[in-house]
Amino acid sequence: MGGFFKSSVGRKVAMALSAFFLMFFLLQHFAINILSVLNPDLFNEVSHFMGTNPLIQFALQPVLIFGVVFHFIMGFVLEIKNKKARNVAYVKNNGAANSTWMSRNMIYSGVAILAFIVLHFIDFWFPEINTKFIKGDWSGTIEGVEGFRYYEELTHKFVSPIRVGAYVLAFVFLALHLLHGFTSAFQSMGATAGRKKTLQNIGKAYSILIPLGFIFIALYHHFNH
Amino acid sequence: MNLTLKIWRQKDSSAKGQMVDYKVTDISEHMSFLEMMDVLNEQLVGSGDDPVAFDHDCREGICGMCSMYINGEAHGPDRGVTTCQLHMRMFKDGDTITIEPFRAAAFPVIKDLVVDRTSFERIQQAGGYISVNTSGNTQDANAIPISKHDADEAMDAATCIGCGACVATCKNSSAMLFVGAKVSQYALLPQGQVEAADRVQNMVAQMDLEGFGNCTNTGACEIECPKGISLDNIARLNRELMKAAVK
Structure with missing residues (x-):
């Protein structure tokens, strides 16, 4: 099995497996974030559960971080190997004649998403780790303020138009990445279903609606606070 | 003109x-x-x-x-x-x-415009064949029942002429359409089953050794292939290697 994941086919299977995990995570992340628009109290409750549940914090969170890091590192490794496979570039290459822009530029949309994740970690993840694991405060509250802190922290971040702009741009790149990545992951797993109309349409809907939903959440909080 | x-x-x-x-x-x-x-x-x-x-x-x-x-x-x-x-x-x-x-x-x-494509030959030699007893006891291929669907798909895969357009057009110089076709034409037929696991593992290993890139499913190879070899053959290649790995 170790030999399998060292092969070119095995590496793309590994990329697809991490992609499926990340796409599932994205869906779950969106389902929680949209609560901040629909029901702030419920958003606080769910955020506190996610932020303090030992199974999520100590089992799923490390798996998620591994999934993200693995997907990026393997993406870069494959890109370097692929560049080496064509040591002399064409003088004239008409890529648009036979493939989509998204499929040819996954590395660039991926790098844009990586830059966003760095910003996102600085905004939310590092402060959470600091509060819980360094200061040891697992209460989910701020002294002197009633209720949980999560909704307030979220809306506070979306005051800055520059940050909102960066988020919107990142989600456009995420949509572009998913428009190829969703069906590509199925193909890599050996499923021809990814080439059938039904799954292609589900892929398009997922790739456009989820990023659009995240954009809506960012804009909603920006204009309502 | x-x-x-x-x-x-x-x-x-x-x-x-x-x-x-x-x-x-x-x-x-x-x-x-x-x-x-x-x-x-x-x-x-x-x-x-x-x-x-x-x-x-x-x-x-x-x-x-x-x-x-x-x-x-x-x-x-x-x-x-x-x-x-x-x-x-x-x-x-x-x-x-x-x-x-x-x-x-x-x-x-x-x-000039002549390139050395013997890397394809070496991939074929690594497993693109079946071993048949040719001592006079060979079973008549027509006596082995094969479903029409499988026979058609195997024939479609076998139409690959090994020109290398898939590699040339792929932004990663991947040879997976070629290898997928060569693996598929045997994977779909009973005669190919005996050496199936070794075939796919050896051909993929040789493909990687030759320095071809990794498929990222752009689909360009299928569009530019003069014989219309389907991307489904790459999916089958992936399945065959997974099957061989867990065997």
Whole structure:
């Protein structure tokens, strides 16, 4: 099995497996974030559960971080190997004649998403780790303020138009990445279903609606606070 | 029609190549692309210059020898054809046509537009065959029942002529459409089952050893393949390797 994941086919299977995990995570992340628009109290409750549940914090969170890091590192490794496979570039290459822009530029949309994740970690993840694991405060509250802190922290971040702009741009790149990545992951797993109309349409809907939903959440909080 | 040709000229495998401009005149739109190249070469020979080296053999789209990257596409702008089947009517009078060799580290240039595709041969030798007892006891293939669906898919895969357009057109120089087709044509048939696991593992290992890139499912290979080999064959290659890994 170790030999399998060292092969070119095995590496793309590994990329697809991490992609499926990340796409599932994205869906779950969106389902929680949209609560901040629909029901702030419920958003606080769910955020506190996610932020303090030992199974999520100590089992799923490390798996998620591994999934993200693995997907990026393997993406870069494959890109370097692929560049080496064509040591002399064409003088004239008409890529648009036979493939989509998204499929040819996954590395660039991926790098844009990586830059966003760095910003996102600085905004939310590092402060959470600091509060819980360094200061040891697992209460989910701020002294002197009633209720949980999560909704307030979220809306506070979306005051800055520059940050909102960066988020919107990142989600456009995420949509572009998913428009190829969703069906590509199925193909890599050996499923021809990814080439059938039904799954292609589900892929398009997922790739456009989820990023659009995240954009809506960012804009909603920006204009309502 | 009168054309300007920008052609990659390279004296030998170690020389540094460059694009050189040529003019050809009175080209008939009914000519094949290779016939147009013949006209150019006659012109070059007549003027004492070195003719442009290019691969060709059957000139009827079956041998897989002709290659060329024409105006940014393997085998040129037409679909489902090799370069020898590409007609000059696909171009217009006054056009400038860029002609380059297939580019891949695993397809080194030998001279001008001729590339070394023996890496494909080595992949075939690694497992692209079945072992059959030929001592007179060979079972008649027609006596083995095979579903129509499987027979058709195996035949479709077997139409791959190994020209290398998939590698040339893939942004990663991946050979997975070629290897997928060669694995599929046996994976679908009973005769191929005995060596199935070894075949796919050995062929993928050889493909990786040759320095081909990794497939990222752009689908460009399927579009540019002169024989219309389906991307489904790459999915089957992935399944076959997974099956072999857990066996």
